[in-house]
Amino acid sequence: MSSDANSPSMPTVILDPEVTFVAREIGGRTTYVSHHEATGKFFQLGPEEYRVASLLDGVRGVPELFEALRSEGIEWSTEDLAKFIAQLVKANVAVIKQGSAAATDTPLAASAAACDNAASEDTERATNPPAANDPLAAATGPSPEPTPPGSLATLLRFLPLLISQRFPLFRGDRIATWLTRFLGFAFEPIGISVWMLLVFSGLCVVYGHSDAFAAELRRMFDPGLWPVLFLIWVVAKLIHEAGHAVAAKHHGVRVGQVGIMFFLLAPLAYVDVTDAWKLRRRFYRVQIALGGVYFELAVAAVAAWAWWFLPEGYAKHITAQFFLISGPATLLVNANPLLRLDGYYVLSDLTEIPNLRMHGRRQLGTALQWLLFGIPQTRQLLSGWRVWFASIHAACSVIFQVFWMGGLVLGVAMWARGLGILLAVAGVLMWFLIPSARWVWKIWMLEPGERFGLNFYRRRMLFYASLLIALFQQLGTVSSPFDRRVPVVVRFQDEQIARSPSDAFVESLFVHRGQHVEQGVLLMRLKDPELRIRREKKADDLEIAELQVIQFRRQGELSKAAAYLENANALRRQIAEMDEQIAQLTVIANRSGYIVGNHVESLPGRFVSAGQELLRVSDPQEKELLAVVPEQDVDAYQLASRSESLSQVRLRGGLTIKAKPASLRPRAYRTLMHPALAGSVGGPLAVEPAMDGSGEMRLTQPYLESITKLDPITSAEVRSGQLGSMTIRDNRPVLARVYDAIATDFRRLGRSQ
Structure with a gap:
């Protein structure tokens, strides 16, 4: 010293x-x-x-x-x-x-x-994000430990460039000054009042038409609309960055570089408003941090009103998509305090915790090290309620970002194929594997080795590693404690559905709704005069053709006789089909049961089209469960069907019943077994238009079906068309279940490409 x-x-x-x-x-x-x-x-x-x-x-x-x-x-x-x-x-x-x-x-x-690459503590704090809307800052945690020398160090140094690249374009102070002349009033009291009124009225429009906007939300996942959605997103983000710049300039803050960055191949605009931390008033700093969301929500409200005024068409759809991207999407991402974006910096200012994320993760990390290895905790840089608040925020942000970044990695891997897989590997290395390896190395080198090169920390680390290996072994062999759920729908047993065989008029009705009928009872008569006229004409043509056959045979012209004979046979088949249609004009009950139909009493005298449903005959005490089983659940379902135990069936509406799973039918179908199962009407199964251009919907993957008959008491409790799910035991190990879930997501993403 x-x-x-x-x-x-x-x-x-x-x-x-x-x-x-x-x-x-x-x-x-x-x-x-x-x-x-x-x-x-x-x-x-x-x-x-x-x-x-x-x-x-x-x-x-x-x-x-x-x-x-x-x-x-x-x-x-x-x-x-x-x-x-x-x-x-x-x-x-x-x-x-x-x-x-x-x-x-x-x-x-x-x-x-x-400290070459160590995380800064309270020493350095870029107290505003260096660029508004920087997802790289949202994805990265504390700075890594020193990198090893050599080629590996070079690789690790360039690894972040695969994830994010930033390209400054120009200084934005002059443009921000010009924009502030026209838009700066938005941050004055009058402008804020107008904004609140506009956004509230836009929310009222959306709330009053929630079903229509929900349908528009589903259309966002249509790959054919992605180019248009990308252009909308670019415009919305330019408006967002303009909001940051105008708010900063309105409060006298210099606006720095404006540029574009690519994060996992996604282009993002950014604007440097770091000088906002010269402002003493916290409200002004919050206004600048929320300036982008502030402008986007105003534009979203205008888009909602435009959607309401526009007639049905493409323009109406575009305004709805603009609302969804500038409204809910920007609130989910930019205003989310768990991502290191606008919402995070607002929360940091409101709680007066500079470097909220750094403090929380430092406290969380030191607590974890003390719990696992007994390493003394470092001096707390916060006090009072801010200690536990920062720790809770850190825990929530870590959990959220694991799923958030995991979803981004999977999406990019599927969307960009080869390059996407490379980016996914780089993201996993940079966000998980390398930080974990450095943390393990740090604990390993805390103290010099003792006997056999081990010390207390190394022995404890080997113990935890053994526990993890044993845990993964158990997860890979022990059956999953969770259940599988198979979609089911309730329907009548052997229900008779009477349909019109042709375009006809209902001549007579002999029953009424709710009436009990026996098998063979006449239900109604239909009248189709044109069908009978066509039948008589065909009969005349057949008679002429038969005479021609006889004539040409007598004349020795056998080839002409054979042609007319073939024509006569075709006419006989057509007449037979017409006779069958005429017979079906008289509707007879094929089973005993009750008459069911929405407009049975109004049928007499009405014109009905071919194939139109007229009425049904069924018994409320005879219902069945139609279970549709995907291919990946076939083995588990067969085990459940061979078991003697009953399975629980939970139906929509809160009703729960017990049923014995029936055996599967040996054939898989892609046709829709029941209309209520279609995802387009709120059902559990994904559907797509049929390839034959008929307009019918078909399943996106094959399903097998089984039919379980219900007893009369249970049949009386359930309703036909009621959806639900049957719970069966999962026969897969836990890791296999997780793998199957990920593989299913990959297949769905692949089908959406």
């Missing part, structure tokens, strides 16, 4: 003179916001860190700084001091003045090496 400050082996550090400090009260604590003019970065320092920075005059070395701090009652260790100074040097805020080449063994040099 007595080394000469001017010794060539002891470096000294000087703070860049372009760094300015402004005191600010945040969360009841005095902090200092510093601005580095050269780099445009902002930093959040505590009182002790600020005092250390102010002592960096290029004369004092680490020992002298340590003594000066002790004399002022600041209890820092030399290691903490050297690490803090190294972080300032890394951020280009301070520079090593002398002795840097020879100082390889000093605390400062050692800490600089250790």
Whole structure:
């Protein structure tokens, strides 16, 4: 501690003179916001860190700084001091003045090496996102540990470039100034009032037509509309960035670079409004952070009103899609506080927790290390309720981003094929495998090895690794404790559906709705005079053809006789079909049951088209369950059908019954077994238009079916057409179940391409 400050082996550090400090009260604590003019970065320092920075005059070395701090009652260790100074040097805020080449063994040099890529603590904070709407910042966690030397280090250095590339285009201050002349009033009290009225009225329009907008939402997944949706999305994002720029310029903040970045191949605009953290008023900073969402919601409300006024057509559909992208979509992504986008920075300002994500994940990580390895927790940088709030936010954001980024990786892998798989591998490496490996290496190297090269931390880590291996082994062999659900629908047993055999008039009706009839009872008569006339004409043609056959045979013209004979046979078949249609004009009950139909009493005298349903004959006490089983669930269903136990069937409406699964029919179908099962009408099965152009819907994948007859008591409790699901035991291991779920998602994505 007595080394000469001017010794060539002891470096000294000087703070860049372009760094300015402004005191600010945040969360009841005095902090200092510093601005580095050269780099445009902002930093959040505590009182002790600020005092250390102010002592960096290029004369004092680490020992002298340590003594000066002790004399002022600041209890820092030399290691903490050297690490803090190294972080300032890394951020280009301070520079090593002398002795840097020879100082390889000093605390400062050692800490600089250790902090080369370490996560910054309260030392550095770009207190606003460097570019609004930066999804890379939302996806990345703390900075990684030092990378290994050699080719692997080079690979890891360029790995983020596969995920995100940023291209500045121009400085946006001049354009922001011009836009503010026309749109700056939106951030004044009158403009805010108009915005609230506009957005509220747009919500009322959407709420009043929720079913129509729900249908428009389903159309977003139509691949044929994706080019148009992409253009809408580009326009919406330009409006979003204009909102940030206008809000910043309205409050006197300089607007920096405007550019485009590509995140997982998706183009995103960005605008640099970092200087917003010069503002003391928290409300102004919140306005700038929400400026993009603010503008998009206003445009979404205008789109909702345009949708209401426009007639049916393509323009009406486009305005609905504009509302969905600028409204719900931007709220889900940009206003989401669990992603490091606009909503996150607003939450950070409102709670007065600078670097909310860094604090929360640091506390979460140290708590995990203490729980697993007993590593002492570091000094808390927050106090009071902000400690647990930051930790809860960190836990929620980690869970959300695992599913969020996992979905993005799967989507890109399927959409971009080969390149997408490469990007997916890069994302998994950068966001999971490499940080996990570095964390394991950090714990492994905490202390030197003892017996057999192991110490307490290494033994504990091997123990947890053994537990994970045993867990995966169990998950790969033990049957899943979860159940499978098979779609079912209730229908009548052997229901007779009477349809019109041709275009005809209902001449007589002999029954009424709800009447019980026996088999063989006459139900109604239809009249089709044109059919009888066509039948008589065909009969005349047949008689002429038979006479021609006889005539040509007598004349010895056998070829002509054979032709007329073939024509006569065709006429006989047509007459037989017409006779069958005429016979069907008299509708007779094929079974005993009750007459069912919506408009049975109004049928007499009405004209009905060929194939139109007239009435049904069924028995409410004779119903059955139609179960449709996908191919991946066939084995499990067959095991359930061979079992003696009953399966639980949960029907929509809250009714639960028990039923014995019947055996599967040996043939798989892609035709729709029951209209209520179609996903287009709210059913559980995905459908698509049939390839024959008939307009009928068919299933997107083959299904097998089974029919389970219900007892009379259960039949009386359920309704025909009621949907539900049958629960059967899952015969797959847990890992196989997860794999099948992922593979199913991949197949669905593949079909949507």
